[in-house]
Amino acid sequence: MISILPLPLAGEIVAGADLAALILDAAPPLETGDVVVVAHKAVAKAEGRVVDLATVEPSAEALEIAGDESDPRAIEVVLRESRRIVRRRGALIIAETHHGFICASAGVDRSNAPDDHAVLLPVDPDGSAAGLRAELERASGTRIAVIVADTMGRPLRNGIVGTAIGVSGMAPLRDLRGDADAGGYVLRSTTVAIADELAAAADLVLGKLERVPAALIRGYRAGGDGHARELIRPRERDLFI
């Protein structure tokens, strides 16, 4: 059995907050094999990745894209977080972030942000996951995995889903059948994006309750090691972009 425990962290998360301590306070004693999933917004806030829009001067491009639809200062922040614009419809921007994630608004978010502020993605979500994991392991004497999760839209299907943007302490992909398909009869991939499945599972408790930026998944026992960037399909291997 797998269990998903919501971890309501105490108080508002501010720059410099000790996320590991807040998680340890909210969680039952950690056990080896646990997966701690943290919403990117908690990580970003603790890392000070919050922009006061009053300090942002929109560029001509941001003004043009925003039009009457959106706040040009927020669009300016999106452009700064983007390596390139992948698709655009009006003020809706699907961008490739500097990390290589392709997502709406380059991950810039104004929900659950202070008034007139925007929350950015962490600078290095894999690094954030690794740092948090090191602290949690040190304090608990266990071997765990940490996932930094965001909710992302996707091509072809409606709705956003919990998605792994930072991973530490587990391999994000798992091959179900290894090389057993030498017969050439593989019609479909059997490599499962388990870090994304864990992020989606956690989002069932992150999204449903207010002020629950973290979840503990127990009973899955992910193995190996790796990074969320392995989940990004290289552009030359993607058939849709």
Next chain:
Amino acid sequence: MISILPLPLAGEIVAGADLAALILDAAPPLETGDVVVVAHKAVAKAEGRVVDLATVEPSAEALEIAGDESDPRAIEVVLRESRRIVRRRGALIIAETHHGFICASAGVDRSNAPDDHAVLLPVDPDGSAAGLRAELERASGTRIAVIVADTMGRPLRNGIVGTAIGVSGMAPLRDLRGDADAGGYVLRSTTVAIADELAAAADLVLGKLERVPAALIRGYRAGGDGHARELIRPRERDLFI
């Protein structure tokens, strides 16, 4: 807390199998609010959606696409299950199925199929979910939800993830903030594809263990009603296709 229980169903699932009875045998007493997730392959096999490739005459198109890479009879089955080919690279076909799902090989699968056979998607996965739900509710006196799940690849990211292709007894999409965003400051969608998140969560137990084609998710309490086809983004609203 949400719990995900693997439901190992007894024996091989053959055409005409009573899936509801097998699930009730494997599960603890069902409770109102439970979500039963069943792998499409179990549903398809029970519905007799298995093709003996020895009976399939490949068309010229199938022979050409298969080349030396694949079995032309399997490709022929993929073409028959497709409304159109959306992308193709050699024998790898991303097709739109007759239901409207866009997925590799039109959902046709040879893994976990008898030798020289292929398993198709159910003809009407929402209908399959509704039928199974009616039987489970009748037998248990509860109000539950049923999801028929497949593992699907997706654009932009590596790996397959559990995905809802049939839904009954719950709304597959959930709007987190309703109309609270009248200020026009929405940078990102807040409609969550909870049926896909539940399918992904269930796949953590479906994919990891052998012969576990079903899972019971307890503690989420999905509400409303709807169908998996609501998860398909209409082509005219998609920026990637």
